[in-house]
Amino acid sequence: MPLEASLVLVGLAALVVGGFVGWAFAFGSAHRRVEETQTLRQRERSETERAIARLRRELEEALGRTKDQTEVFLMLPDLVRQMFSARGRRGVGSLTLKLLDQLFRPEQAATFVVSRPRDDGPLDDDLLSRRGKRLLLVAAHGLPASVGQGFEVDFGQGHVGYVAEHPLAMDRADFEGLPRTAKRALEATPHGLRPDLVVPIEHEGTLLGVFLVGGPGQRQEQAKRLLKMVADLTAVALVYLTRLRTVEESAELDGLTGLLNKRALANRLGDEIHQAQRSSQPLSLLMLDIDHFKNYNDSNGHLEGDEVLKEVGRLFKRAIREDDLAARYGGEEFVILYPGAPKEVAERLAENLRRTVEAHSFPHGTSQPLGKVTISGGVATFPEDALSAVDLLRAADQSLYEAKGAGRNRIIRAVPAFLT
Numbered sequence: 577m578p579l580e581a582s583l584v585l586v587g588l589a590a591l592v593v594g595g596f597v598g599w600a601f602a603f604g605s606a607h608r609r610v611e612e613t614q615t616l617r618q619r620e621r622s623e624t625e626r627a628i629a630r631l632r633r634e635l636e637e638a639l640g641r642t643k644d645q646t647e648v649f650l651m652l653p654d655l656v657r658q659m660f661s662a663r664g665r666r667g668v669g670s671l672t673l674k675l676l677d678q679l680f681r682p683e684q685a686a687t688f689v690v691s692r693p694r695d696d697g698p699l700d701d702d703l704l705s706r707r708g709k710r711l712l713l714v715a716a717h718g719l720p721a722s723v724g725q726g727f728e729v730d731f732g733q734g735h736v737g738y739v740a741e742h743p744l745a746m747d748r749a750d751f752e753g754l755p756r757t758a759k760r761a762l763e764a765t766p767h768g769l770r771p772d773l774v775v776p777i778e779h780e781g782t783l784l785g786v787f788l789v790g791g792p793g794q795r796q797e798q799a800k801r802l803l804k805m806v807a808d809l810t811a812v813a814l815v816y817l818t819r820l821r822t823v824e825e826s827a828e829l830d831g832l833t834g835l836l837n838k839r840a841l842a843n844r845l846g847d848e849i850h851q852a853q854r855s856s857q858p859l860s861l862l863m864l865d866i867d868h869f870k871n872y873n874d875s876n877g878h879l880e881g882d883e884v885l886k887e888v889g890r891l892f893k894r895a896i897r898e899d900d901l902a903a904r905y906g907g908e909e910f911v912i913l914y915p916g917a918p919k920e921v922a923e924r925l926a927e928n929l930r931r932t933v934e935a936h937s938f939p940h941g942t943s944q945p946l947g948k949v950t951i952s953g954g955v956a957t958f959p960e961d962a963l964s965a966v967d968l969l970r971a972a973d974q975s976l977y978e979a980k981g982a983g984r985n986r987i988i989r990a991v992p993a994f995l996t
Contacts, residue, residue, distance in 0.1 A: 666899060666915060668817065669715035670855065672810050676789060677717070679802055683791030684770050686716035688736060689777075689814070690784055691728060691898050711740055711786055712899070714916075718790070720768030725857060725916045734765035735774050736786050743776035743783055745804050775803045779811040832882060833889030836903035841911055844901055845965045848915050852958055860914040860922030862929075863972035864953030867984040868945050869908040876940050884938055884949060895932050897925070911969075919957040919989055926955050926987045934985065950985035952976060961990045 669687035676685040691712035709731040716725065732741045738761050739746055751762060751771070765771060770790025777785040787807055792799050828840030836844065845861075852859040866872075866888065873881040885908065892902040892910065901913040912929070914922040930951055938949040954975025962968040971990040979988040 673715045681793035684718035686788040688786045735771035739774045745775040777807045830904040841903035859958040860917045862912040862926045866908040867950045952979040956990035
């Protein structure tokens with residue numbers, strides 16, 4: 577083959593090969609661009625789907641929060657009406673407990689109130705330091721058996737006492753973040769108590785009580801804020817009821833002793849029995865009188881006898897718990913109501929009262945037959961000993977009669993009728 581023809585064939589072959597290579601390269605590049613485009617679109621689609629899912633969750637959460645807030649605001653008007661018409665702090669405590677259950681569905685919930693001794697006037701710091709600052713459990717559910725109604729906590733003791741001493745709304749994270757030295761106080765919390773959220777009840781800088789919520793089942797993200805709102809409402813209601821109680825009692829007090837009169841006692845006793853029935857809690861009653869009081873009057877005159885009655889009234893007001901009620905029943909007879917106290921607790925409180933009177937120095941006390949002014953009393957408990965106000969008074973009066981017959985200056989508990 578001539579050289580020229582060979583060169584032409586080589587050139588044609590080169591053109592064909594080059595064209596094929598160029599086409600293959602172009603095809604590969606185009607294919608890669610298609611794959612890259614598809615990958616990009618797939619990535620964009622995935623990101624879009626994730627964004628849509630995130631927005632959907634946020635929208636659902638926002639709607640859920642709105643629903644929660646709506647439910648809360650729908651609850652509040654009725655709650656406020658009930659709280660401001662409640663009888664005493666125990667009634668307010670029970671109502672707020674219902675609200676806590678509705679808001680959080682907790683495994684545990686409790687309302688504590690500050691327990692201070694009563695007195696004729698404002699409490700001074702010295703009296704408070706001697707008697708101690710304590711919180712009294714007035715309403716609860718789900719607590720361990722060791723923490724029943726009437727349970728008391730000292731300021732600074734355990735999680736509840738810590739919040740009382742340092743009035744801050746605190747959750748588990750807050751407690752865990754405390755310094756090691758501060759955590760030592762938390763060790764006093766009773767076993768089985770779940771202080772997941774503890775919030776103070778305050779009014780104008782004064783501590784009135786503490787809320788505890790354990791194991792909240794819902795609204796956990798808003799729990800601290802919502803519980804503080806309930807605490808603020810409760811504080812206003814407690815202050816209102818305290819002031820109302822002061823005004824009401826001014827018309828119900830015995831003029832000589834400053835205790836409730838007999839008519840007021842009858843009203844309060846009926847209310848307390850009704851409350852005990854609703855809450856399935858006991859109500860104990862102590863009936864007592866001053867031993868050999870006729871002898872004191874005959875020996876020293878009725879004016880001196882009136883002074884003894886006044887002083888006994890002052891001793892009772894200082895010695896009883898803040899939620900207890902003391903009344904002059906007539907003459908030298910008195911009645912103390914112990915709401916929420918089982919018989920053994922009431923008997924212990926009554927015995928403390930007896931020792932307080934026995935240790936007090938009354939004028940002319942040494943001339944009494946027992947060498948001092950003393951009291952005798954009988955304790956009866958609803959519903960253990962009686963199912964009505966009249967029968968409860970009768971059971972306590974019978975025990976008082978037995979205490980007199982046994983030598984006076986003693987407390988005797990009633991025995992249920994079915995055991996006699």
